[in-house]
Every structure is written in structure tokens, then in C-alpha cells.
Amino acid sequence: DTEVTQTPKHLVMGMTNKKSLKCEQHMGHRAMYWYKQKAKKPPELMFVYSYEKLSINESVPSRFSPECPNSSLLNLHLHALQPEDSALYLCASSQSPQNYNSPLHFGNGTRLTVT
Amino acid sequence: GNSVTQMEGPVTLSEEAFLTINCTYTATGYPSLFWYVQYPGEGLQLLLKATKADDKGSNKGFEATYRKETTSFHLEKGSVQVSDSAVYFCAPYSGGSNYKLTFGKGTLLTVNP
Numbered sequence: 191d192t193e194v195t196q197t198p199k200h201l202v203m204g205m206t207n208k209k210s211l212k213c214e215q216h217m218g219h220r221a222m223y224w225y226k227q228k229a230k231k232p233p234e235l236m237f238v239y240s241y242e243k244l245s246i247n248e249s250v251p252s253r254f255s256p257e258c259p260n261s262s263l264l265n266l267h268l269h270a271l272q273p274e275d276s277a278l279y280l281c282a283s284s285q286s287p288q289n290y291n292s293p294l295h296f297g298n299g300t301r302l303t304v305t
Numbered sequence: 306g307n308s309v310t311q312m313e314g315p316v317t318l319s320e321e322a323f324l325t326i327n328c329t330y331t332a333t334g335y336p337s338l339f340w341y342v343q344y345p346g347e348g349l350q351l352l353l354k355a356t357k358a359d360d361k362g363s364n365k366g367f368e369a370t371y372r373k374e375t376t377s378f379h380l381e382k383g384s385v386q387v388s389d390s391a392v393y394f395c396a397p398y399s400g401g402s403n404y405k406l407t408f409g410k411g412t413l414l415t416v417n418p
């Protein structure tokens with residue numbers, strides 16, 4: 191069982207919808223990440239939160255809006271997405287981003303389809 | 306930033322065959338090295354790691370040794386099983402101001418009975 195929980199597992203949304211992806215961890219980790227993974231490709235980093243502050247935004251379009259309400263929760267708000275945004279969205283956490291000995295722990299992802 | 310060159314698949318083996326997946330990297334500083342595995346329909350799981358030169362990471366019969374002189378971290382298993390069928394990602398991680406986990410392209414392994 192994964193220690194990083196993502197909901198929902200699957201999401202279908204239209205291009206005018208607003209939805210949110212949720213991620214939760216209770217390992218006391220202070221870094222949390224959003225990755226996007228297209229089929230047969232490696233995950234691509236989108237955002238990094240360090241101690242609940244956004245520290246990395248990999249030039250992600252503004253239709254993706256991350257939020258970190260507390261050290262255990264990470265949300266990704268979606269609005270006006272495009273069909274090419276369909277992908278597996280993975281959340282991950284680690285003890286802290288500066289600790290390079292600390293591996294990332296991934297959730298099982300949300301499979302998003304934009305119609 | 307870091308970069309990874311990983312053996313591209315797909316790799317198809319028979320059960321009990323020997324597996325090697327090559328991985329070489331370039332990295333700033335002195336990275337930790339990870340292998341992640343992704344089973345069908347799931348997220349990524351940490352398979353093994355090594356944090357300094359000559360360290361050997363091992364888990365579930367898989368092994369990889371941190372070779373600083375050749376900047377390599379090749380994954381090996383002596384006898385693969387059908388349940389090992391998955392995608393394997395090599396990933397160096399430097400932390401510090403460059404705390405981005407950089408993945409290789411992934412190697413799809415299929416093990417046939």
C-alpha cells in the first residue's frame with residue numbers, strides 16, 4: 191500500500207469544468223510534488239512545495255493551480271484544460287527537497303481525461 | 306542540471322533469465338541514485354537506492370552499484386519472474402538548490418513464463 195494517497199483515481203472533465211486533484215501524506219514529509227506523466231514517458235515535474243511554500247514551478251500553464259493548505263495536503267486545481275492535458279498526475283512527497291538522500295514517495299496517481 | 310541515459314526497451318525475457326538495465330548519468334555535485342519501478346496502472350515505487358560511491362542498493366533480488374568513476378548505476382537481477390514485468394526508471398537526485406529528481410526515459414521489461 192502506498193503511503194501517499196491521491197483522489198480521485200480517475201477523472202473525466204470537459205474543457206469548461208473546474209475540478210481539483212487531492213493528495214495526502216502522513217509521513218511528516220515537508221516537501222510535496224506534482225508530476226505529470228504521459229503514456230510511455232517518464233514523469234515530468236510540475237511543482238514543488240517546500241515547507242508549504244511553492245518553491246518550483248516548471249513553467250506550468252496557469253490553468254493548473256497548486257495549493258498546499260498544510261504540510262500533509264496538496265491540491266491541484268484544474269480549470270479550462272485542453273485535451274492534451276490528459277495524463278496521469280502523480281503526487282509525491284519527501285522528507286525535504288534539500289535532503290538528497292531522501293527518496294520521493296509516490297501516490298498511485300489520478301488518471302485525467304479531458305474531453 | 307542532471308541528465309540520465311537509460312537503456313531503452315522494450316526488454317523481453319523468459320522467466321529465470323538474467324536481467325541488466327544500463328544507466329549512466331551526469332549530475333551536479335554528488336548525487337544519490339535511485340531506481341524506481343512502475344507496475345501497470347500504478348504510480349512509481351522506490352526499488353532501491355545508493356547514496357555514495359561503491360554503495361550497493363538491493364531489494365527484491367535486484368541490485369545496483371554506485372560507480373562514480375563511470376557515472377553508472379546499472380540494475381541487475383539474477384533470475385527474473387513474470388511479476389517483475391514493469392517499467393524501470395533510473396533517477397539521480399542532487400538535492401540542495403537543484404532538488405529535481407531527473408528520470409531516465411524508462412525501460413519496459415516483459416517477462417514471459
